[in-house]
Amino acid sequence: MSAKTILFIAEPQAVTSIFPTLKEAGVQAGLADNLNGALGFIKKSKPLLIFSRPSIQGFDAKRLLEQAEQVDDFPPVIIFSRNGSAEEAQDYLQHGARDYWLEPLIWDKIKLVLPKGAPDPEPEPEPKPGPEPALRAPAAAPAAPRQDSKFQIIGRHPAVLRVLALARQVARSKATVLIAGESGTGKEMFARYLHHNSDRADQPFVAINCAALPEHLLESELFGHEKGAFTGAINRKLGKFELADGGTILLDEITEMDLGLQAKLLRVLQESEFDRVGGVETVKVNVRVIATTNRAIEETVKEGKFRQDLYYRLNVIPLKLPALKHRGEDVIELAEYFVNKYCAAYGLGRLAFTEEAKAWLMDYDWPGNVRELQNLMERAVLLAGDGPIRKSHFLMTEGEWMPDDLDAVEQAQQDVAAAAPPEGMDQALSVMPLQEMEKKLILKSLDETAGNRTRAADLLGISVRTLRNKLNEYKKQGIDV
Known part of the structure; x- marks a missing residue:
C-alpha cells in the first residue's frame, strides 16, 4: 500500500x-x-x-x-x-x-x-535499532480535478474566471453550493462542472426543476413514496435524493419550492435523512446538494417566501454568474464555439463572422444570455450556407431578413421545386428511413441536453426507459452514446 x-x-x-x-x-x-x-x-x-x-x-x-x-x-x-x-x-x-x-x-x-493514486515511496533501508524513524510521505501533490471538454466553461472575463476559480477550489468538498444568475447564464453547466471535478464524478448526477411540478408531486419526486401513499401510487417509487445517493443532486430554481417542502429539505441538509411520502422508515443518504436560482434570493427571504435558515444552509458557497452582456469579448468566443459545434453537427465546413456580424454580437443586449446566443448561432449556421456569417443571418423578424441577393431567391425557388416529394408515399419515405430519422432526433436531443437522459426524453416526448432501450440498440450498432 x-x-x-x-x-x-x-x-x-x-x-x-x-x-x-x-x-x-x-x-x-x-x-x-x-x-x-x-x-x-x-x-x-x-x-x-x-x-x-x-x-x-x-x-x-x-x-x-x-x-x-x-x-x-x-x-x-x-x-x-x-x-x-x-x-x-x-x-x-x-x-x-x-x-x-x-x-x-x-x-x-x-x-x-484522501487523494488517490499517490505513488509508492522509494524503498527504504532496514532501520537500525534506535529511536522511531521520522514520518515520511510521498512528495506528490493532491490529484488534480478531472478535465473534460464536455464540461469546459468557455470564457476569459475576470468575473467568470473568479467564479470558475472558486468552483474549482470547492468542487471536491461536500459543501452545498448556491448558484445565482439570470436565466440562460449557464447555472446547470457550472453545477455539472462542480460534480465532474469532484470525488463524486463517477456517481450519479441528478437534476430536478423545482418550478416544473406542484408541491405534492415535487415532494414525491424528491423523496419518493410508498405504495398506497396516495391515489395512483400503485408501487413504491424512489425519489431523486435516493437516486443521487453517493453523488450530487441539482435543485434547479430552488426559490419556487413551497415553504412546507422547504422545511423537509432543511432536514435532509442537516441530518442527511428523510421519510418517503407515506413511509414510516427513515432513509439515510449521502448527497451533495447544489441549488440554483434566477431570483434575488435575499429579497425572497425578506418577503417571507423563502426560509432564512434554509437560505443560510444552502448558501455555504455562493456562486454568482454574470449576465452575458457584462462579459465583453466572451460573447465572440462563445459564438465561435457554438458555430463550430453546429458546423460539425450538420457536416458543414468552418464558418467565420464578418466584422459587421461581430460588431452586432458585441452590441446586442442578450436578454436570453448564453442560451439565446446558442440558439442564434444554430440559426446562423443553417442560414449562412458556405459563406461567412453576416448580420442578416441573426435577424429573422419580418422585413429584417432577406437573402444576400435576388439570385439566392431564384435558387431557393428551384430548390423547393427540386425537393418536392416524389410520387407515391413509399418513394417519399425512402428519402430517409423512419428509424434513421428517429436516431438522428435522439442523438441531437442528447447533445442539446449535455447527455441528460431525463431532459432528452422530455424533449422527445418519450419515457426514460424507452430512451434507454433505444440507446442500448445504438451501442450494439457500434455507436458511441
Whole structure:
C-alpha cells in the first residue's frame, strides 16, 4: 500500500484516538499545535491532507490558510469543529479551506477525501535499532480535478474566471453550493462542472426543476413514496435524493419550492435523512446538494417566501454568474464555439463572422444570455450556407431578413421545386428511413441536453426507459452514446 501522511492541527486528546486506525490503514499521522510546528512538518513530510481546528491556544487556522494561498502545492486543509455553524463554515471555505466537518473524525469519512493514486515511496533501508524513524510521505501533490471538454466553461472575463476559480477550489468538498444568475447564464453547466471535478464524478448526477411540478408531486419526486401513499401510487417509487445517493443532486430554481417542502429539505441538509411520502422508515443518504436560482434570493427571504435558515444552509458557497452582456469579448468566443459545434453537427465546413456580424454580437443586449446566443448561432449556421456569417443571418423578424441577393431567391425557388416529394408515399419515405430519422432526433436531443437522459426524453416526448432501450440498440450498432 502506498505510504500516505496526513497532518492534524489540534489538541492531542481530540485526535490521537484515531491514530491506531490510520496506522492499520497504512496512513501515517502527524500532530502539531501551533503554526510554526505545522509549517515545519508540512515542509519536511509533505502531507497529502491537513485537518485543522478553527483555533486552539496560540493558533488560528486562517493564518494557515493565508500561507496556503502563497504556496502552489500546499496540501488541502479541512477544518473540523465540535460545534460548527453554517456561517463559520462559509467563512472558512471562502478563506480557502477545502471542506468543513463536524466531529467526530472517522476513518470511513477520511478515506473518501484522501487523494488517490499517490505513488509508492522509494524503498527504504532496514532501520537500525534506535529511536522511531521520522514520518515520511510521498512528495506528490493532491490529484488534480478531472478535465473534460464536455464540461469546459468557455470564457476569459475576470468575473467568470473568479467564479470558475472558486468552483474549482470547492468542487471536491461536500459543501452545498448556491448558484445565482439570470436565466440562460449557464447555472446547470457550472453545477455539472462542480460534480465532474469532484470525488463524486463517477456517481450519479441528478437534476430536478423545482418550478416544473406542484408541491405534492415535487415532494414525491424528491423523496419518493410508498405504495398506497396516495391515489395512483400503485408501487413504491424512489425519489431523486435516493437516486443521487453517493453523488450530487441539482435543485434547479430552488426559490419556487413551497415553504412546507422547504422545511423537509432543511432536514435532509442537516441530518442527511428523510421519510418517503407515506413511509414510516427513515432513509439515510449521502448527497451533495447544489441549488440554483434566477431570483434575488435575499429579497425572497425578506418577503417571507423563502426560509432564512434554509437560505443560510444552502448558501455555504455562493456562486454568482454574470449576465452575458457584462462579459465583453466572451460573447465572440462563445459564438465561435457554438458555430463550430453546429458546423460539425450538420457536416458543414468552418464558418467565420464578418466584422459587421461581430460588431452586432458585441452590441446586442442578450436578454436570453448564453442560451439565446446558442440558439442564434444554430440559426446562423443553417442560414449562412458556405459563406461567412453576416448580420442578416441573426435577424429573422419580418422585413429584417432577406437573402444576400435576388439570385439566392431564384435558387431557393428551384430548390423547393427540386425537393418536392416524389410520387407515391413509399418513394417519399425512402428519402430517409423512419428509424434513421428517429436516431438522428435522439442523438441531437442528447447533445442539446449535455447527455441528460431525463431532459432528452422530455424533449422527445418519450419515457426514460424507452430512451434507454433505444440507446442500448445504438451501442450494439457500434455507436458511441
